[in-house]
Amino acid sequence: MIDRKITQQISSAEDLAKVAAEQLEWQAQYQHRVFVCMGTACQSVQSGAVLAALQTEIKNKGRENECLVSPGGCQGNCASAPLVSVPEQDLLYQTVQPADVEEIVDALAGKPVSRLLCDNKGDFFSKQNRVVTNHRGLLNPESIEDYIAAGGFRALLKALAEFSPDNVVQELQKSGLRGRGGAGYPTGLKWSTVAKARAEQKYVICNADEGDPGAFMNRSVLEDYPFRVLEGMAIAAYAVGASKGYVYVRAEYPLAVERVTKAIRSAEKHGLLGNKIGSMSLDFHVEIRLGAGAFVCGEETALISSIEGGKGLPCPRPPYPAESGLWGMPTLINNVETFANVVPIITNGAEWYATIGTPRSKGTKTFALSGRIINTGLVEVPLGTSLRQMIFDIGGGVPDGHKFKAVQTGGPAGGCIPEEHLDATIDYETLMELGSFMGSGGMIVMDDSSCMVDVAKFFMQFCAAESCGKCVPCRVGTAHMHDMLDRITKGEGTMEELGQLESLCDVVKFTSLCGLGQGAPNPVLSTLRFFKSEYLAHIVEHTCPAGVCAPIGQDIRRPTCALSP
Amino acid sequence: MRVVTLKINDQEMSGREDEDILHVAREHGIEIPTLCQLDGISEWGGCRLCLVEIEGSAKLSAACVTKVSEGMVVNTESERLSGYRKTIVEMLFTEGNHICSVCVSNNNCELQDMSSDLKIDHISLPYRYPARTVDASHDLFIFDANRCILCTRCVRVCDQVEGAHTWDIAGRGIQSQLISDLHQPWGESDSCTSCGKCVEACPTGALFEKGKAAGEMVKDPKFLVYLADMKAEKS
Numbered sequence: 001m002i003d004r005k006i007t008q009q010i011s012s013a014e015d016l017a018k019v020a021a022e023q024l025e026w027q028a029q030y031q032h033r034v035f036v037c038m039g040t041a042c043q044s045v046q047s048g049a050v051l052a053a054l055q056t057e058i059k060n061k062g063r064e065n066e067c068l069v070s071p072g073g074c075q076g077n078c079a080s081a082p083l084v085s086v087p088e089q090d091l092l093y094q095t096v097q098p099a100d101v102e103e104i105v106d107a108l109a110g111k112p113v114s115r116l117l118c119d120n121k122g123d124f125f126s127k128q129n130r131v132v133t134n135h136r137g138l139l140n141p142e143s144i145e146d147y148i149a150a151g152g153f154r155a156l157l158k159a160l161a162e163f164s165p166d167n168v169v170q171e172l173q174k175s176g177l178r179g180r181g182g183a184g185y186p187t188g189l190k191w192s193t194v195a196k197a198r199a200e201q202k203y204v205i206c207n208a209d210e211g212d213p214g215a216f217m218n219r220s221v222l223e224d225y226p227f228r229v230l231e232g233m234a235i236a237a238y239a240v241g242a243s244k245g246y247v248y249v250r251a252e253y254p255l256a257v258e259r260v261t262k263a264i265r266s267a268e269k270h271g272l273l274g275n276k277i278g279s280m281s282l283d284f285h286v287e288i289r290l291g292a293g294a295f296v297c298g299e300e301t302a303l304i305s306s307i308e309g310g311k312g313l314p315c316p317r318p319p320y321p322a323e324s325g326l327w328g329m330p331t332l333i334n335n336v337e338t339f340a341n342v343v344p345i346i347t348n349g350a351e352w353y354a355t356i357g358t359p360r361s362k363g364t365k366t367f368a369l370s371g372r373i374i375n376t377g378l379v380e381v382p383l384g385t386s387l388r389q390m391i392f393d394i395g396g397g398v399p400d401g402h403k404f405k406a407v408q409t410g411g412p413a414g415g416c417i418p419e420e421h422l423d424a425t426i427d428y429e430t431l432m433e434l435g436s437f438m439g440s441g442g443m444i445v446m447d448d449s450s451c452m453v454d455v456a457k458f459f460m461q462f463c464a465a466e467s468c469g470k471c472v473p474c475r476v477g478t479a480h481m482h483d484m485l486d487r488i489t490k491g492e493g494t495m496e497e498l499g500q501l502e503s504l505c506d507v508v509k510f511t512s513l514c515g516l517g518q519g520a521p522n523p524v525l526s527t528l529r530f531f532k533s534e535y536l537a538h539i540v541e542h543t544c545p546a547g548v549c550a551p552i553g554q555d556i557r558r559p560t561c562a563l564s565p
Numbered sequence: 566m567r568v569v570t571l572k573i574n575d576q577e578m579s580g581r582e583d584e585d586i587l588h589v590a591r592e593h594g595i596e597i598p599t600l601c602q603l604d605g606i607s608e609w610g611g612c613r614l615c616l617v618e619i620e621g622s623a624k625l626s627a628a629c630v631t632k633v634s635e636g637m638v639v640n641t642e643s644e645r646l647s648g649y650r651k652t653i654v655e656m657l658f659t660e661g662n663h664i665c666s667v668c669v670s671n672n673n674c675e676l677q678d679m680s681s682d683l684k685i686d687h688i689s690l691p692y693r694y695p696a697r698t699v700d701a702s703h704d705l706f707i708f709d710a711n712r713c714i715l716c717t718r719c720v721r722v723c724d725q726v727e728g729a730h731t732w733d734i735a736g737r738g739i740q741s742q743l744i745s746d747l748h749q750p751w752g753e754s755d756s757c758t759s760c761g762k763c764v765e766a767c768p769t770g771a772l773f774e775k776g777k778a779a780g781e782m783v784k785d786p787k788f789l790v791y792l793a794d795m796k797a798e799k800s
């Protein structure tokens with residue numbers, strides 16, 4: 001692979017600027033640049049072979065000195081994988097096969113290969129606002145040189161040279177950034193709590209456990225921007241006075257693990273992590289810790305227990321990790337996307353950041369759009385975007401002539417929002433008022449072929465299976481609620497049982513120890529709020545209006561037999 | 566250590582700031598229901614029976630793990646709380662298989678006492694009738710999983726007081742189960758010293774001495790406090 005590797009230590013902003021300039025100069029020698037997405041989705045359909053074929057083709061044609069092919073990041077529309085971009089022509093090719101590379105190379109600077117073109121000017125791309133994923137896939141995720149050339153590590157060195165730790169905290173507070181791990185806790189406030197705690201040792205943890213069904217935003221950000229997440233963590237370490245950090249990532253994300261591991265090593269090699277970062281006073285060492293995929297290990301106290309080598313069980317809070325976290329020490333724990341937002345905030349300033357979003361929910365948020373929607377994939381929009389814009393403009397609406405029914409946000413602790421609230425905006429408060437939740441960014445669209453009781457049952461099954469079992473209401477309550485929902489979908493539910501289900505929702509929500517149990521009733525509560533008629537149809541008429549529990553019009557109690565007409 | 570003043574059920578009282586609500590309330594004659602808490606071992610916070618209301622907080626707090634603070638106003642009894650407590654106890658009854666009339670702990674069982682204190686006269690949730698086993702492989706003791714409420718008192722006492730760590734919880738959610746060593750029969754355990762502390766600490770008839778007939782098993786987990794005091798005096 002043609003790649004430029006630097007060896008020098010970076011000990012000042014000048015060094016950094018020099019490395020960036022040299023790398024840009026090196027890139028500029030090439031007339032043409034091509035990026036092949038090496039994200040998980042594209043790699044799973046052999047984008048690696050496409051990359052290799054492109055490099056061979058260019059070599060065979062003797063054009064190595066004018067064309068540079070690099071691995072790139074996720075474009076967002078992973079359903080069209082593998083994707084190849086040619087930035088200077090502003091082109092995106094989709095479903096590219098190794099056999100197509102000759103045409104693509106021949107078309108550089110010429111007429112595009114029209115049969116492979118992907119519409120990259122449409123609403124899916126144009127209505128997004130990318131702050132966290134601003135390189136739109138056009139950055140080699142494994143190259144620290146390319147990251148530096150694109151402005152990387154400037155924010156860290158700027159913070160170290162020009163800001164006091166307090167200033168950094170203040171900047172974060174001014175930006176209005178709120179935690180992207182779900183609850184939206186003000187990031188600056190959390191940082192100031194950890195900064196104020198007095199202790200010999202403090203820790204910074206990046207929560208990359210991402211266990212919501214259907215969510216892959218954090219995976220994508222880690223895969224594409226490993227250096228930026230590390231840079232954000234280092235700025236945090238400086239602000240709160242920590243010298244050690246952990247990235248806790250699930251083992252099911254092998255590519256993210258590989259990229260972060262390599263990024264740590266490469267940043268250490270160049271003096272951008274480790275002792276005396278940028279020859280300044282900051283010592284910050286980062287290690288990676290793998291989770292085994294339990295959803296509850298994303299809960300901060302369970303995650304900390306898992307890093308300590310214990311079982312991933314949540315502990316009652318307070319004390320919050322900011323006061324007593326890893327090994328009993330003050331610990332800052334933030335989501336991947338929260339850390340990734342720190343770099344643009346320091347680079348462009350808090351005022352700039354605060355212009356994006358709504359008065360109480362600043363900035364952008366990444367979402368994993370999925371379900372019954374035309375454009376599935378990873379998108380980033382300013383907070384305050386309406387659900388309608390998200391689903392019908394960016395998402396392209398519901399396919400196959402079906403009718404939109406609801407959108408589920410917030411994962412297993414979230415809720416289903418019906419059509420009459422499509423003009424609601426995506427921000428922490430509004431989603432909460434609608435009985436849903438921002439969560440980490442899963443967004444599942446449902447149409448008239450989705451049964452809302454079945455959806456509630458699906459999420460309850462997930463929560464029951466993922467309950468750690470420590471506290472009684474969640475351990476036993478989710479199992480009971482799942483059984484009740486199951487009986488309703490089989491036409492065996494009664495009105496009395498529905499009342500019991502509602503009262504169990506109340507008990508489990510308010511008595512469970514951690515967010516898993518406290519949030520588990522939400523999908524039931526929100527479907528009961530907006531789609532009670534569907535519950536009644538199952539219980540009273542023994543029918544499933546969506547035709548999921550039995551074909552439309554048929555009695556859901558009838559045992560279905562493959563041989564019956 | 567600072568002393569703080571607070572109000573529990575409209576009663577003014579004081580406590581040290583490192584004390585939890587449960588103990589300060591107890592010292593002043595206010596009993597809060599508990600099952601997983603036991604003096605002499607660490608707190609667990611899992612049974613949720615000790616939940617109380619704290620003025621100014623939308624969330625309920627577990628009294629056994631929440632420290633008192635200056636000016637705190639706590640309420641330990643309300644219709645809402647007793648409703649929640651009843652449902653939680655009902656959940657415990659439906660989770661296992663409890664047939665009190667034939668149980669060694671009949672009339673000496675904390676779960677049974679809890680249900681009468683909370684005036685539970687019937688169980689409205691469906692029984693789950695799990696298939697659970699009895700481990701009678703130990704020379705002296707029996708573990709009947711049907712009566713286990715997964716409070717982990719045995720786990721903590723064996724680990725923290727006896728230092729053997731024979732017990733642990735395997736699985737998760739409704740599949741959680743108490744196991745000895747690496748899921749071997751208790752009688753084959755290498756770590757168990759047969760001290761009997763877990764049996765005394767167990768609030769139900771799940772752990773009991775061999776040879777006891779229905780209603781004959783009487784436990785006294787208070788010894789743990791004396792052990793803890795003795796340890797504290799020595800050090």
Ligand SMILES: Cc1cc2nc3c(=O)[nH]c(=O)nc-3n(C[C@H](O)[C@H](O)[C@H](O)COP(=O)(O)O)c2cc1C
Nearest residue numbers: 179180181207209210298299300334335338515516
């Ligand atoms: C059951 C459960 C699962 C969670 N999973 C995650 C997760 O995968 N990633 C995450 O960042 N936060 C997760 N959280 C939230 C964390 O506990 C914590 O609030 C978050 O990491 C804080 O980061 P933030 O302030 O940047 O949002 C989860 C919480 C609960 C209750």
Ligand code: SF4
Nearest residue numbers: 468469471474514517
């Ligand atoms: S709420 Fe559920 S996941 Fe959380 S501690 Fe209780 S049992 Fe475990």
Ligand code: SF4
Nearest residue numbers: 663665668674769770
């Ligand atoms: S353990 Fe207690 S509640 Fe269970 S059967 Fe025995 S006496 Fe009854």
Ligand code: SF4
Nearest residue numbers: 723757758760761763
């Ligand atoms: S008898 Fe003693 S050593 Fe054996 S399991 Fe019980 S507490 Fe542990």
Ligand code: SF4
Nearest residue numbers: 713714716717719767
């Ligand atoms: S055996 Fe007894 S002490 Fe141990 S978890 Fe079960 S009920 Fe609790």
Ligand code: FES
Nearest residue numbers: 037039042074075
């Ligand atoms: S992984 Fe290639 S476009 Fe998303």
Ligand code: FES
Nearest residue numbers: 610612613615629
């Ligand atoms: S006694 Fe407090 S949670 Fe069990």
